[in-house]
Amino acid sequence: MDGIDRAILRKLQENGRMTATALAVGVGLTLAPCHRRLRELENNGVIRGYGVDVDPAKVDLGFEAIIFVTLRDRSSMKDFEREVGEIGQIIDAQRLFGEPDFLLRVMASDLPAYQRFYDDVLVGLPGVEKLTSTIVMKNLKSGGRLPL
Amino acid sequence: MDGIDRAILRKLQENGRMTATALAVGVGLTLAPCHRRLRELENNGVIRGYGVDVDPAKVDLGFEAIIFVTLRDRSSMKDFEREVGEIGQIIDAQRLFGEPDFLLRVMASDLPAYQRFYDDVLVGLPGVEKLTSTIVMKNLKSGGRLPL
DNA sequence: CCATATTGCGCAAGAATCTTGCGTAACATC
DNA sequence: GATGTTACGCAAGATTCTTGCGCAATATGG
Numbered sequence: 001m002d003g004i005d006r007a008i009l010r011k012l013q014e015n016g017r018m019t020a021t022a023l024a025v026g027v028g029l030t031l032a033p034c035h036r037r038l039r040e041l042e043n044n045g046v047i048r049g050y051g052v053d054v055d056p057a058k059v060d061l062g063f064e065a066i067i068f069v070t071l072r073d074r075s076s077m078k079d080f081e082r083e084v085g086e087i088g089q090i091i092d093a094q095r096l097f098g099e100p101d102f103l104l105r106v107m108a109s110d111l112p113a114y115q116r117f118y119d120d121v122l123v124g125l126p127g128v129e130k131l132t133s134t135i136v137m138k139n140l141k142s143g144g145r146l147p148l
Numbered sequence: 149m150d151g152i153d154r155a156i157l158r159k160l161q162e163n164g165r166m167t168a169t170a171l172a173v174g175v176g177l178t179l180a181p182c183h184r185r186l187r188e189l190e191n192n193g194v195i196r197g198y199g200v201d202v203d204p205a206k207v208d209l210g211f212e213a214i215i216f217v218t219l220r221d222r223s224s225m226k227d228f229e230r231e232v233g234e235i236g237q238i239i240d241a242q243r244l245f246g247e248p249d250f251l252l253r254v255m256a257s258d259l260p261a262y263q264r265f266y267d268d269v270l271v272g273l274p275g276v277e278k279l280t281s282t283i284v285m286k287n288l289k290s291g292g293r294l295p296l
Numbered sequence: 297c298c299a300t301a302t303t304g305c306g307c308a309a310g311a312a313t314c315t316t317g318c319g320t321a322a323c324a325t326c
Numbered sequence: 327g328a329t330g331t332t333a334c335g336c337a338a339g340a341t342t343c344t345t346g347c348g349c350a351a352t353a354t355g356g
Contacts, residue, residue, distance in 0.1 A: 001207075009202055016164050016198035019342060033305050035344070046206040050164035053196040054157055054294055059149075061294055066244060066251060081288055088295030093288035096214060103214060103282075107294060134251075140229055140241035144292065146202055146209055146255060147236030167313060181334055183315070 001046070004029065005037060006148045009046070013145045016050045053143055061107040063114050064136040068100035069128060076127020083125055089117060100132070111135075149194070152177065153185060154296045157194070161293045164198045201291055209255040211262050212284040216248035217276060224275020231273055237265060248280070259283075 007027040011018060018026075024034035041047045056062060071080060084093050084104065092105035106122075108114035122131055155175040159166060166174075172182035189195045204210060219228060232241050232252065240253035254270075256262035270279055 006207070009200065009207070012200040013202070014197075016200045020344095021342065030306055031343085032307075032345080036304085039344095044206070045203055048201040048203050049162075051199045051201055051291060051293070052157065052160040052164045053199055054161070054296075055193055055196050056294060058192070058194040059154070059157070059294060059296060064242075066242065084288060088293075090289065091292050091294060092290055094212075094214065094284045094290075095286040095288060097283045097285050099282075102288075105292075134247075135245045136242045137245050138243040140232060140243060140250075141238065142240055142242075142292065143199060144239050144253075144290065145199070145236075146204060146207060146239060148202075148207060168315095169313065178335055179314085180316080180336080184333085187315095 005041060005046075008034070008037060008041065009146075010148050012047075012050075013148070016052075056107055060109050063108040063110050064139070065106045065108070065114055066134045066136060067104040067106060067122065068130075068132040068134075069102040069104060069125075070100045070130040071102075071127045072129040073127060079126035080128070087121060089121075100130075153189060153194075156182070156185060156189065157294075158296050160195075160198075161296070164200075204255055208257050211256045211258050212287070213254045213256070213262055214282045214284060215252040215254060215270065216278075216280040216282075217250040217252060217273075218248045218278040219250075219275045220277040221275060227274035228276070235269060237269075248278070 004027050008023060011023055011026045020035045020038060021031055023038070024031045027034060029037075038047075056064070069080075071077065080102070081095075084090055084102075089106055089108060090104050091107055094103050095101065096103060106114070106117065108117055118131075118133060122128075122133075152175050156171060159171055159174045168183045168186060169179055171186070172179045175182060177185075186195075204212070217228075219225065228250075229243075232238055232250075237254055237256060238252050239255055242251050243249065244251060254262070254265065256265055266279075266281060270276075270281075
């Protein structure tokens with residue numbers, strides 16, 4: 001993990017489908033060593049995979065909400081985590097220290113669809129004591145590019 | 149945008165660097181039409197780009213925090229948004245309806261590094277009235293894969 | 297200080313993949 | 327039932343990937 005490796009990761013964060021040839025030029029190497037470094041980063045688990053940035057609005061997911069969840073007790077924690085993992089509309093979930101216990105990010109088509117999701121799914125999650133739901137007005141930043 | 153297009157997006161969410169040939173097999177097309185659909189999805193802005201999933205811990209960013217920000221007044225809104233956009237350690241930022249005004253996600257090496265970032269950068273952002281900072285204990289889900 | 301090991305680079309060539317022009321079939325429109 | 331539209335599959339030239347090999351630079355040990 002030196003500066004060239006970080007440069008490779010930076011370039012790939014900008015364009016994950018960039019050809020190894022273009023990548024090599026961008027980081028000042030020839031194709032072969034650049035290619036080997038890339039494989040190494042993949043094998044070491046530095047690169048966990050590749051993704052695509054899909055515009056949510058273009059696939060009928062124009063509505064986004066943040067939900068703060070507090071659980072009644074620790075005993076439902078496992079069940080809660082398992083169910084959250086299985087629900088595709090929850091695209092992001094963290095367990096936090098302190099209050100609230102969890103932070104969820106949910107995608108839906110629109111407000112009515114979200115309301116149904118809230119009533120039918122969220123309130124039924126195991127051990128939920130309190131749900132606070134906040135609508136996202138604007139996404140300033142997303143995609144999770146790391147500062148390298 | 150039909151079922152095949154959604155299948156293409158699903159496959160690419162699993163592996164954004166998948167070859168068009170493998171993609172074609174996966175969605176039940178031959179190479180050529182699959183390739184053209186992919187280009188079309190890119191040109192229509194359905195696909196905004198491609199990314200790489202880097203393990204934060206492997207690049208010395210093993211610490212993650214969520215920050216709730218409330219601003220003193222609307223007048224600093226623009227300045228606040230601009231500065232947030234320029235800070236690389238803030239990897240995610242949303243403006244919300246109601247309280248709090250903003251939700252930020254911050255990456256750092258460790259707790260001491262985060263404390264310095266908090267004191268030197270976060271408290272100095274324009275118009276900040278209240279900052280509530282919560283440490284992420286566990287990432288249940290991330291990467292932002294959409295349900296397609 | 298020199299011999300040897302290790303690491304990482306560049307070159308090159310065969311394999312795989314991409315890209316695109318073209319012809320054809322399926323479906324809709326009138 | 328004629329015509330237009332859309333999307334498919336085939337095929338071939340261009341590009342890109344993948345890997346074996348040799349060489350140079352920096353460490354390691356006598």
